[in-house]
Every structure is written in C-alpha cells, then in structure tokens.
Amino acid sequence: MSRPDRLFMIALALAAASPALADSLLPPTEYANKQLADPRQEAAARELMHEVRCLVCQGQSIADSDADMAGDMRNNIRRRIAAGESPQQIRAWLIQRYGNWVTYDPPVEPLTWPLWFAPIVLLGAGLFLMRGQFKRRKKKA
Amino acid sequence: MIAEAGLAALWLAASLSLLQMFLGWASVRPGQEAMLRFVRPLAVAQGALAAFSFVMLLCLFLRTDLSVQLVVANSHSAKPWIYKLAGAWGNHEGSMLLWVTVLAVAGAGVALFERKLRQDTHVATLAAQATISLGFYGFLLFASNPFTRIFPIPMDGNGLNPLLQDPGLAFHPPTLYFGYVGVSVAFSFAVGALVTRDVGPAFARAMRPWVLAAWIFLTLGIVAGSYWAYYELGWGGWWFWDPVENASLMPWLAATALLHSVTVLATRDGLRAWTVMLAVIAFSMSMIGTFLVRSGILTSVHAFAVDPQRGAFILMLLCVYIGGALALFGARVGTVKEGAAFDPVSREGMLVVNNLLLSIILGIVMVGTLYPLGVEAVTGEKLSVGPPYFNKAAGPVALVLVALMGAGPLLRWRRDSAKALAQRMAVPILAAAVSLLLVVLLAPGIGLLPLLGLALAPAVAVASLAPLWGRNLRRTPLITWGMVIAHLGIAVSMAGMAAESAFTKETLIAARVGQQTSVGPWTIRFEGVEPVAGPNWTAIAARLVVRRGDGRELLLRPQARMFSSPPTPTSEAAILTRLDGQLYTVIGEPDGQGRWQLRLWWKPAVTLIWYGGGLVAFGGFLSLIGRLRRARRTKRQDEAEPTPAFEPGREALA
Numbered sequence: 001m002s003r004p005d006r007l008f009m010i011a012l013a014l015a016a017a018s019p020a021l022a023d024s025l026l027p028p029t030e031y032a033n034k035q036l037a038d039p040r041q042e043a044a045a046r047e048l049m050h051e052v053r054c055l056v057c058q059g060q061s062i063a064d065s066d067a068d069m070a071g072d073m074r075n076n077i078r079r080r081i082a083a084g085e086s087p088q089q090i091r092a093w094l095i096q097r098y099g100n101w102v103t104y105d106p107p108v109e110p111l112t113w114p115l116w117f118a119p120i121v122l123l124g125a126g127l128f129l130m131r132g133q134f135k136r137r138k139k140k141a
Numbered sequence: 142m143i144a145e146a147g148l149a150a151l152w153l154a155a156s157l158s159l160l161q162m163f164l165g166w167a168s169v170r171p172g173q174e175a176m177l178r179f180v181r182p183l184a185v186a187q188g189a190l191a192a193f194s195f196v197m198l199l200c201l202f203l204r205t206d207l208s209v210q211l212v213v214a215n216s217h218s219a220k221p222w223i224y225k226l227a228g229a230w231g232n233h234e235g236s237m238l239l240w241v242t243v244l245a246v247a248g249a250g251v252a253l254f255e256r257k258l259r260q261d262t263h264v265a266t267l268a269a270q271a272t273i274s275l276g277f278y279g280f281l282l283f284a285s286n287p288f289t290r291i292f293p294i295p296m297d298g299n300g301l302n303p304l305l306q307d308p309g310l311a312f313h314p315p316t317l318y319f320g321y322v323g324v325s326v327a328f329s330f331a332v333g334a335l336v337t338r339d340v341g342p343a344f345a346r347a348m349r350p351w352v353l354a355a356w357i358f359l360t361l362g363i364v365a366g367s368y369w370a371y372y373e374l375g376w377g378g379w380w381f382w383d384p385v386e387n388a389s390l391m392p393w394l395a396a397t398a399l400l401h402s403v404t405v406l407a408t409r410d411g412l413r414a415w416t417v418m419l420a421v422i423a424f425s426m427s428m429i430g431t432f433l434v435r436s437g438i439l440t441s442v443h444a445f446a447v448d449p450q451r452g453a454f455i456l457m458l459l460c461v462y463i464g465g466a467l468a469l470f471g472a473r474v475g476t477v478k479e480g481a482a483f484d485p486v487s488r489e490g491m492l493v494v495n496n497l498l499l500s501i502i503l504g505i506v507m508v509g510t511l512y513p514l515g516v517e518a519v520t521g522e523k524l525s526v527g528p529p530y531f532n533k534a535a536g537p538v539a540l541v542l543v544a545l546m547g548a549g550p551l552l553r554w555r556r557d558s559a560k561a562l563a564q565r566m567a568v569p570i571l572a573a574a575v576s577l578l579l580v581v582l583l584a585p586g587i588g589l590l591p592l593l594g595l596a597l598a599p600a601v602a603v604a605s606l607a608p609l610w611g612r613n614l615r616r617t618p619l620i621t622w623g624m625v626i627a628h629l630g631i632a633v634s635m636a637g638m639a640a641e642s643a644f645t646k647e648t649l650i651a652a653r654v655g656q657q658t659s660v661g662p663w664t665i666r667f668e669g670v671e672p673v674a675g676p677n678w679t680a681i682a683a684r685l686v687v688r689r690g691d692g693r694e695l696l697l698r699p700q701a702r703m704f705s706s707p708p709t710p711t712s713e714a715a716i717l718t719r720l721d722g723q724l725y726t727v728i729g730e731p732d733g734q735g736r737w738q739l740r741l742w743w744k745p746a747v748t749l750i751w752y753g754g755g756l757v758a759f760g761g762f763l764s765l766i767g768r769l770r771r772a773r774r775t776k777r778q779d780e781a782e783p784t785p786a787f788e789p790g791r792e793a794l795a
Contacts (some may be wrong), residue, residue, distance in 0.1 A: 033649050033729065033738050046647070051523045059383045061527070064376040066712075066729070094705065104527025115526065118508040119534045121499065125177045 165268025188249025325356020594639030619767030627760025634753025661743025
C-alpha cells in the first residue's frame, strides 16, 4: 500500500468512527425539532432548553436557535428527559461539560453571590434610605 | 462634494459647541445672565449644522454613493429605498451621527422654546448640553467619521444586515435615540440647576416635559424592538433579557422613576436631591446603553462595531460625564435643601415607594447585565445571566410595583388614611380575588409568576380606571387621562405577558405535503412549498391552510428567505392575528426525504403585550399635551396679572 493510499484509508476509518455513526441506531438529531410524546416531559424539556445557552450563537438559548449544535443539544436534552433524567441532573451534566457559560440560570456559588444577593442588598439599602427620609420628614413636620 | 459638505458642517457644529460651552460656563456667574442672548443662537446654529450633516449622509445613502466607505460597507444599489435610508443609521458611524444630531437639535429646542427657567440656569443648561455634544462630535470626527471616502471605487456595496431590513427595525433605533437624547436634556437641566443652586419646583416644571417626551420615545422604542424580535427572529419570543435589550430597558426604568419623582418635586417641592440624582442616573444609563451597544463589548446582532478603540473612547466619555456630574452632585448636594415634609401614607409616600422599587429593578437589571462582563474581565470565567435569573430576581419586585401602582393614584397628596385607601381599593381587591380563583380553577398547574400576573392584571386595570369614577369625563384634565391610560396599559401588557407564558401551545413537526396537524384550536394542512422572489432576496414559502374549528380556511405563507447581499438566510414568520391571540407559523429546513420542518405556535392574548405598551406611550403623550397646554395657560395668566404663582421653592433659595 502506498503512502497516500494509507492516508486515505485512515481518513475513511476516522469518518466511519465519527459520532454520528457511533452514537446509536437512531438518526442523531431525531429530537432536535421533534417534541416528546408525553406533554409533561416535553414541557420539562422545553423549560430546560430555554435556560441553556447556544454555545455557537450570539446570545440565544438552544430553544431559539437554528444552529446545528443547538439542534444536537435539544436532541440530547429531550432524549435524556425521555430516559427519565431530571432537568437538574441534565443541567449539572451540561455545566460539568461546558462550564457555567452554558446555563442562563447561574448556579449559586461564591462567584455568583453578588448576582443572587443583589436584590436583597438593594432592597435593604433602599428601605434603610427610605426609612431615614420619612423619619427626617416626620421630625420636621 | 456631498460627503465633504457633511463633514465640514460637522466640524463647524463641533467648533460652535466648543464656543457654546466656554461662553456658557463663563456666563453662569451672577450679573452675566444677558449672555444668554449669545449662547442661544449658538445652540440653534449648532443644531442646524448637525441636522444638515445628517441630511447629507441620508443623501449619500439614497444615491448609493459608492465612493464613501460607509455606504459601501452598509448599502447596496439593489435595496428598496426605505432600507437605503435606514442603512444610514443601521451602522456604527451613522447611528452615532444620528445620536449627536438629535442631541444638537434638542439643544436648539431648549434654546428656542424654554421660557420657564431662570436665565442663569438656562445658560448653564445650554453649557452642559454643549459639553455633552462636544464629546460626541470628538468621537465622530476622530474615531468614527461617517464621511470617509474610499478608493478605488468598488462595483457595488456589501448590503445591510438582512435582519435589519425590516420596517420595525428601520425606525427602532431612531426612536430609542430620541429617548436617550431626551434623557440627556433632562441631565443638562439637572446639571444647570445644580450649578446655579436652582433645584426647586420651577426647575422641575421646566424639566418635566423633556423627561416625559424622552420617556414616550423610550417606551415606543422598547415596544417596537420587542415586536421586531418577536416576528423577525422566528422563534416566537418577545423578550430575551439580552444585554442589548437591557441596555434600552435600564434608561426606561430610570426615566420612569424620574418621571414620578419630578412630579413630587413640581407639585410638593419634595425629593429635590433624589430627583437630581435620578436625572444623573438616567443619563448614565443611556450612556451605558450606548457604550454597551456601540463598543462591541457584547456579541449580539446589535453590536456591529467590534472595535476596542471606539469602546475605550465611549468609556472615557462615560467616565468624564458621569464622574463629573457625580462630583458636582457631591459638592452641591449640601446646598440642595430637603423639600417639604410629608406623611408616609400619602400620594408622595407611594411615589417614593414607586421610586424605590423601580430603582431595585434597575439595580437588578444592571447587575445582571454588567456583572458577567466584570467577572469575565477580572477572572476570565464566563457566566451567562438570562431569563431565569431576571424573572426570579426582578419578577416579584415588578409584581409588587404593579400592585402598588393600582393604589398610588387613589391616595391624596400630603396626608391620607389607610382606612380610606382600603375602602377605595375594595373593588380592585375583590377583582383580584375573583380572577385568582378563576385562574386557579380554570387553568391549574401554570407557573407562579404567570398565575399572579393573571390574577393581578384585572385588579390593576380596575384600579387604574378608578380615578375617573364619579368624575365628569369631559372635564377631567388630559393629565389625569394620561396617567389613567398609561397605568391601564401596564395592566394590559402584564395580562398579555402572563397569558402568553401560561397558555402558549407549540407544535413542531416534519410535515409531508398534504399532512394535517393542529396547534391549540387550529388545524393546519401543509400543501407544499413554492418559490418567491423579492427585490434583493429569494425565498421558499410554505403553503399552510389553517382553520379554526368550522371557520373559514385561510392561507398562510411563512418564508425561508435568502438575501443576496450579504448572503444571509432569514426566516419570515407568517402570523395570523385574531382578537384573542396570534397563530405564529415558521418554515424550517427540509429533511431530504420530502418533509419540511414546521414550527407552529398558538399564542393567546400575546398582542396585549404591545397594545399595552402602546397605551403606556399614548398615556404619556396625552399627559405631555396636557402639560404643555397648562403651561401655556398659566403663562397667559401670568402675563395678565403679574402676581407670581405660589412657589414653595423660592423662599428656600432666597
């Protein structure tokens, strides 16, 4: 076998080993644009898909994107939901795999504390200021 | 020649604004008020020159002058004329020129029509206005010249982003810019009044129409932007909490708060320092909005200027203006006396709560938008903050705000009793209870936010109309009508949001020709696809025969478009509007086996979202007309009898 031929064979072997063929017997993105039969499962999948960022798009969730990768991820999420996984489990898996960037619902951890505590801090500061204002006014009145 | 004329006018306008700034600030000292005579014409001339420059840019785009770089980059000879025109501001340089033009024209308006302000405050306001425009002239001339020529001249232009080739988006940016700039006028008033220590009801009455006008435009801009995203992006979403959307929402929140606090200042001489502070915040928000959108710091369909140098320039302007204003505020706040005293249970007490809640929402939106950028800049870690965060964090606050909005107008100024309020609120509270019960019974299992939204909306609608009860409607002032309609609009919009989120039905299907499917109450038959051609695009349109129950059959033709320049695919949804909602249909990809992907939604009551938004803006408009009329009437009265009207602010300043 000459060298170019061997390269060709390797390329062929690699192509045959691509995930599309390796994954399962079903076409890989069957559920990219197909709803689950069970409306409750579909609703759960839908809610999760709206909270997952399309990693190759500009500020879209995978539920709102035409990108192939978003289709793959939708397919993945629907199948996992159909297989009985909970949305929390799937989200944890996605975060483990792609990092926090993938979820629009930032997990509560030290880095996101400022985000999640902002409303409480703002409310506290606002109430404190307001109370002061009313008190002062009462004294003057 | 057209490009050179435009550029020359821009330089002239810039130098006039420099002169206006120096002359203005120099004549703020007491005894120099007469200088107003010289500063005014400068502002008018500056406005005229900037407008001339912008008209030149429009000409270049209308003629598709391919010797100008900006035209080449953003236009194409085969585009409909309306999008040639829109191309003039559908890009970085053009939109900044529009920004500065609106700013300069508004400055001319302040110079020409403002009669209520004290003269020294007027001069200081114009000086502040010139200071802002000067920065933006500098930005245009040194970092984003729209009139740069190109050589050799190319055969044709690159075309406009097809997503922007849409009537909604052609007018969305100018509307928002009018709003941003109106806010900047309010800011100039605040700076002027701080400099001359003139913060009082008279200043508030002079500033109010500008705040109101800015707020109307911001409202319209947001409503138009939301509807555009809804029908153009093809996924049926109407608000994505995208940073660029937030950039338009933040100035609106601040302007809404300002609108209410300025009323307290004008009517009761309260909240002086806070109103000035809000004017500074509102302007900061519109600067931050401009910075976010224009610097390219966000990757989104809106950020067509990915250029760090420009970003740095705007960031510098932002720091100088906001920093300067805050420093001035810090230095002068001690001289701004607190206003009249008031009781917590009173109209102004409720307006303070309104301001508090709006500020909290503003803070949440700002943190959610900017914090991920900060984290990425400092640690390199990327965070996404989207709808789940904003709904959870800001949703409850917004619901409380809307509920209190129903009660606020039913309170008297100065002092009121909680018992009397409870009596006046009896009917709305009953309405809330009934609708809550109905929603729980008829639509079990919907989310908490939509549930509360649906329960609250009818109650708030009833409460909004309550100020009209027992009044002679023909003698009710326009201002009251304006408030009632704007508040009603919020309730209507909230009903639409809640209904859309709770009751939307979705069908995704790969359909064969002749296949029938259904979504909500509609049956839909797919009759195949056909080619369609437009002026600068070709498309494949699906033929969908839709029918509701036994009703008439109707044909919908959603398209998958391919624009020729630049080559971009877009999807054009076909939307059927009914009184109780919209049927939203989209055609997707073929699967290669004779089936086409269809996305179908039935969205009950979704149109209420934008009708409500329209009502809000219309209410603002009525209010503005009412204010202007009343101002003219009092002016005539003043001329007839020279006794000054009661102005509680005056003695405090004397």
